[in-house]
Amino acid sequence: MNARLGDRSLFSTLRAKSYLAHAAISPLSDPVKARVDALTSQYAEGGVEALPHWLSERTRLRGQLAGLIGAQADDVGFVQSTTPGVVWLAFAIDWKPGDRVILFEGEFPANVTPWQRAAETFGLEIVTLPIAPFFESVEAGLASVEHELSRGARLVAVSEVRFQDGYRMPTAALGELAHRHGAELFVDAIQALGVVPVDVTHVDYLVSGAHKWLMGLEGAGFVYVDPSRIGALVPRLAGWLGHVDALRFLFDGAGHLRTDRPFREKADVVEQGALSGASLAALQASVELLQGLGVDAIYDHVQAFHDALEPGLVELGFRSLRAFPEARSGSLCLEVPEGIPLAGLAKSLGERGVVVSTPDGFLRFAPHWPNASAEVPFVLEAVHDAVREIR
């Protein structure tokens, strides 16, 4: 059975009537679950004998992920989730004491804590910019960043799509701006990849986990490093797998057990030790579905869903945070009407078969390719009834 936009028949065991929490965790489709089942069966039957097949699949997955972001397979390395990727990079940049790192208000902590730790360790200065100018216009946002860059900065770290308000940052323009001022751009792409087209042409470093819009399983993620930056990284957190020919001593006989081999100058230097084979297999199956549908088409499909849903929610008294078209993403975030407790509302919606998430005090609707605009009247009725019941 092929994946089709607006058709959830590949999610045969999904309980919710309308699943709108892909910005939190995606449910697993049948093909993704089948791929994981195949891997676990092969490990059950063969143990180490199962490994070569799945290692070669991982090699293919590197290329598939690279294809999603306009990169090459060698520029992609695997990690367990977003955070370990950010941490690895934050401790690998060849910082100078006093280097400045530009962050934004309301960032997900995965894109803050590692920079704070690096700041503490290497004597960096963190600057946190307000996000309001970006909601005025892209130009106003970029002007505020340029003002800060003109004071000198080493890195701008930003989410491609913000978890809290769903704002899609202009990362291509930010990258160009950063480079013009001698700085680099780091992007946390977990709220974008799979639903928003992403291109790393002007990005130096990018990290994403698999379990949101990529529709994989927790326990897998990847790092992209621009090949022109890899040579300057200091692999301070490297593990045994980061060396050139790291596996030779296991397969090529005696005389290869050395710990003085150089570190690889490719993005897979971030791979420290054994990874979750099941999570990588899940990611591969889900990326194949996404590529079959095309992320551009998924983006348009999701915008049409939001176009249908947003006016009804506003009519019910919610305040939409959805930005102008070029800054829209897969997430529609709203402020709930006064007097409505958010957690109670989300719970009541869940009981009515509508699964949503509630980041930082907002109500977030996050449909993906299996959702259909035909669900919208049901969702609006559920919201209407839940609000009435709570009031």
Ligand SMILES: Cc1ncc(COP(=O)(O)O)c(C=O)c1O
């Ligand atoms: C922007 C962003 N970054 C990172 C994460 C999570 O990081 P990790 O994959 O390491 O749990 C989330 C959500 O959970 C997020 O919204």
